[in-house]
Amino acid sequence: MxxxxxxxxxxxxxxxxxxxxxxxxxxxxxxxxxxxxxxxxxxxxxxxxxxxxxxxxxxxxxxxxxxxxxxxxxxxxxxxxxxxxxxxxxxxxxxxxxxxxxxxxxxxxxxxxxxxxxxxxxxxxxxxxxxxxxxxxxxxxxxxxxxxxxxxxxxxxVPSKSKKHVKICEICNEPFIQKENEDICPSCLHKTNINSKDYLLCHW
Missing domain, CATH: 3.30.1330.130 (60s Ribosomal Protein L30; Chain: A;)
Incomplete structure (x- = not known):
């Protein structure tokens, strides 16, 4: 069939x-x-x-x-x-x-x-x-x-579009888009390594 x-x-x-x-x-x-x-x-x-x-x-x-x-x-x-x-x-x-x-x-x-x-x-x-x-x-x-x-x-x-604010993370020195006024990127804040085996297994 x-x-x-x-x-x-x-x-x-x-x-x-x-x-x-x-x-x-x-x-x-x-x-x-x-x-x-x-x-x-x-x-x-x-x-x-x-x-x-x-x-x-x-x-x-x-x-x-x-x-x-x-x-x-x-x-x-x-x-x-x-x-x-x-x-x-x-x-x-x-x-x-x-x-x-x-x-x-x-x-x-x-x-x-x-x-x-x-x-x-x-x-x-x-x-x-x-x-x-x-x-x-x-x-x-x-x-x-x-x-x-x-x-x-x-x-x-329908939400209003907010201006994008880019910040250099104070820990890893990589640029990221701020959600509020945070100085640390989410991966450093939560100590997440996006390339780690555990992260990949959890997110794919």
């Missing part, structure tokens, strides 16, 4: 080229990446986002989900349109562009366990009840479609 060939018939509004973009970037069609695509499409529908319109996303997990918003929505860490606040939840908050100081309407979408319970393979994978082959999970995700998600509207205050 080729899931990619069968995909467009199972999910309303999904584009096969979007799946191919995620495959090329992510390396495989994981359940989390597919959930990201569905959340991206659902956010577009709820907020009536037009093609090419700038959006911002806050993902609540590093696992797979953010890739859909990077590839399909153009949201990246570098352009400051993607944040990851790792609460360990399969959830995302999306909003349109807004002016500094403006309050804009956004939407928070979550994969809802009260709804996934109707899809046994997806539910077992989601709550880590048992080990389920990814192909079976993906089929449940496709069959569930938007029915597996819950959402709520949220009001988001």
């Amino acid at each position: 080729n899931i990619l060939d069968d995909l467009s018939d199972k999910v309303e509004g999904i584009k096969k080229e979007d799946i191919e973009k995620i495959l090329n970037f992510h390396g495989c069609l994981s359940p989390g990446a597919l959930i990201g695509i569905q959340m991206f499409n659902l956010a577009n529908k709820i907020l009536k986002i037009k093609d090419g319109e700038r959006i911002y996303a806050i993902c609540e997990t590093y696992n797979c989900l953010p890739d859909a918003f990077q590839i399909l929505g153009g949201c990246t860490i570098g352009n400051k349109r993607l944040k990851v606040i790792d609460t360990g939840k399969m959830a995302v908050t999306v909003n349109k562009w807004g002016r500094e100081g403006e309050t804009v309407r956004g939407v928070r979408i979550i994969l809802d366990p009260k709804k996934t319970i109707k899809y046994p393979k997806l539910h077992a994978w989601y709550l880590n009840i048992e080990k389920v082959p990814h192909d079976e999970v993906i089929l449940d995700i496709l069959n569930a479609g938007e029915d597996a998600y819950s959402y709520e509207f949220v009001d988001i205050l």
Whole structure:
């Protein structure tokens, strides 16, 4: 069975080229990446986002989900349109562009366990009840479609841009961007060696 060939018939509004973009970037069609695509499409529908319109996303997990918003929505860490606040939840908050100081309407979408319970393979994978082959999970995700998600509207205050202040650390003598008026960089303050084995194991 080729899931990619069968995909467009199972999910309303999904584009096969979007799946191919995620495959090329992510390396495989994981359940989390597919959930990201569905959340991206659902956010577009709820907020009536037009093609090419700038959006911002806050993902609540590093696992797979953010890739859909990077590839399909153009949201990246570098352009400051993607944040990851790792609460360990399969959830995302999306909003349109807004002016500094403006309050804009956004939407928070979550994969809802009260709804996934109707899809046994997806539910077992989601709550880590048992080990389920990814192909079976993906089929449940496709069959569930938007029915597996819950959402709520949220009001988001667009922050003002502050001037960047660069300081030379008094300990390591390396320049860093100050958050407040600190004289010591975060790595020296917390005695963190970014090249240490322990740091790399914790952050990758």
